[in-house]
Amino acid sequence: MAQLSALRRALLSSEGSNPSKGGKENVKWVEGVRGVASFFVVVTHLCRAWDYTLWFPRDNEHAAPKLLQLPFLRLPWQGRIGVTMFAFLTGYVCAIKPLRQxxxxxxxxxxxxxxxSAFRRPPRLIMPATVALIIAWLFAQLGGFKVSSRCDAAWLRHSSPKDIGSLDTEIPRLFHNFQTVWLSGRQEYDDHQWALLPLLQGAFTIYVTLFATLFMKVRFRLLTVSILFMWYWLDPRIGRETFECQFLYGVLLCDIGSEPRFRQWVNEWTRTRRAIQTSLIILGIYVxxxxGERPEWADWSAQLHDIGDYIFPAGTAEYHKRWSAVGWCLMVVGIWMSPTMQGIFSNKLFMWFGRNSFAVYLTHGTVLRVFAARMIYGWSGEPFSITQNENGDPVHHWLxxxxxLTFMVAIPVFFVVEYTIxxxxxxxxxxxxAKATKLLEDAMFESEDEKSAMQSYA
Known part of the structure; x- marks a missing residue:
């Protein structure tokens, strides 16, 4: 109880504290976690393409579960948690500097x-995403998606661009897709860009929240953000737990983590902290x-479904995304409390993956459909044919x-090529x-000297 009381005082008694005192906060781990998130996204798309049953707790209701379908081990393969992690990290990163100041x-x-930051965010997302869109469009014009659109993997077929026409229709289609991806998240040439719109909108949710709460005392800013978090959590509409809740959760942990009294508690109550963080990480991975589908096929997932009936708001449609959000909220607190875990995610390897995470997110879909599909199915896209059955319905003879053995070679090669790109x-x-954004910023913002001169004149 004494340890918990100390933690409570650390969270609620921090007004007027000097962040230069106490333990120093490590924020490099955020970059490493970002690298893990992008890796999870890539892995789950590989599984959706070629081993969709990993999304089930077992292949069918009566089969024994495979090793990678078991709790804990199945987490990376159904990597929907990757987008949840990206949303949290967006909130955390956007809040770091203004809260410190x-x-x-x-x-x-x-x-x-x-x-x-609000000015930079749109071009820093839109410009590289547009380059990726144009590259995918060019591959489509050159027949790059021919194999993936004819293969026996339904997810690859459905996510590959179709009905590629001549340039007089494809050029307007390119501009139309540029428009729709930033209006509705829909994009035909690389549908993985769907998450960029809510991430962009979420960044501005964070900026508005911080602007409205910067002048508050710390405890009341934490209270306000917590209320906003619960407001979105109680909304059963799809995506609230994945995006809005995670944006605000990132701000919340960033604010608490920068408090020296909290860092002092982390350093002083080592045994209590380790017990809490370990329990949270284990429980988080489990839930x-x-x-993603068929939770009733296993006792452990059916039990979680029943618990969800009590803790999720009425009308919640996607329990799997809610449980991913709950699991990540638990796991990230464990990481956030642990100097050891932060040190692991701050090492050079994780930092390298983190620096390249956005590039991986933007390029892996095209590399998967253009390059990896050819390693699995061959380079020609043949033999492929469409016949008719006795009722006159089309029968597709997919590649x-x-x-x-091919997969054992192709998947590692795919990862090497993807991360090199x-x-x-x-x-x-x-x-x-980044340079183009900086040029825009310099052209559109007043310099510090100009602002000082205007203030002196006033």
């Missing part, structure tokens, strides 16, 4: 940071393992996938987009 007494700097994308394409 506020707590150091630099309110003017915090407001400037919010303004410039986040909730299957058949190769055997296990992502590295060069980050080095050149993303760097160019």
């Amino acid at each position: 506020v707590k150091s007494g630099n309110m003017s700097g915090a407001l400037t940071t919010l303004g410039k 986040a393992s909730y299957p 058949k996938r190769s055997g296990p 992502a590295h060069y994308w980050t080095t050149y394409v993303d760097a160019w987009c």
Whole structure:
């Protein structure tokens, strides 16, 4: 009880504290976790393409579960949690600098940071995503998606662009897709970009929330963000738990984590902290393992479904996304409380994956459908034919996938190619987009000297 009381005082008694005192907060781990999130996204798309049964708790109601269908082990393969992690990290990263400035007494700097961050966010997302869209469009014109649109993997077929016409129809179609992806999240050439719109909208949710709460005392800012979190959590509409709740949860943990008294509690109550963080991580992985489909086929997932009936708002349609959100909220608190876990995610390997995470997200869909599909099905897209049955209905004779040995070679090669492309994308394409954004910022914002001169004149 003494330890919990100390934690409570750390969270509620921090007004006027100096963040330069106490334990220093490590925020590099966020980059490493981002790399894990992007890896989960890629892995789940591989599973959706070629081993969809990993989304079930077992292959059928009476079969024994496979090893990778068991709780804990199944988490990466049904990597829907990756988008949830991205949303949390967006909230955390957007809040780091302005909250630090506020707590150091630099309110003017915090407001400037919010303004410039809000300006940078759209071009930093839209420009590289548009380059990725154009590349996917070019591959479509060259027949790059021919194999993936004819293969026996239904998910690959459905997510590949179809009905590619001549340039007089394809050029307007390109501009139409650029419009729809930022209006509705729908995009025909690379449907993985659907998440970019809610992530962009979420960033502005964070900016508005921070702007409205910067002048509050810490405890009341935490209370306000917590109320907003619960407001969205009680909304049963699809996506609230994946996006809005995670944006606000990121702000909440960022605010608490930057408090020196909290860091002091982390450093002083080591045994209590380790017990709490370990329990949270284990429980989080377990509940986040909730299957995407057929939870009634296993006792453990059926039990989670019954618990969800009590803790999720009435009308919730997608329990698997709710459990992913709950699981991540538990896991990330365990990571956030643990200097050891933060150190692991801050090492050079995880940091490298994190730096390339956005590039991986943007490019993996095209690489998967253009390159990996050809390694699995061959390069020609043949033999493929459509016949008719006795009723006159079309019968598609899809390309058949190769055997296990081919997959053992193709999947590692795919990852090497994908992360190599992502590295060069980050080095050149993303760097160019950053420079272009900086040029826009310099042209459209007043310099510090100009602002000082205007203030002196006033």
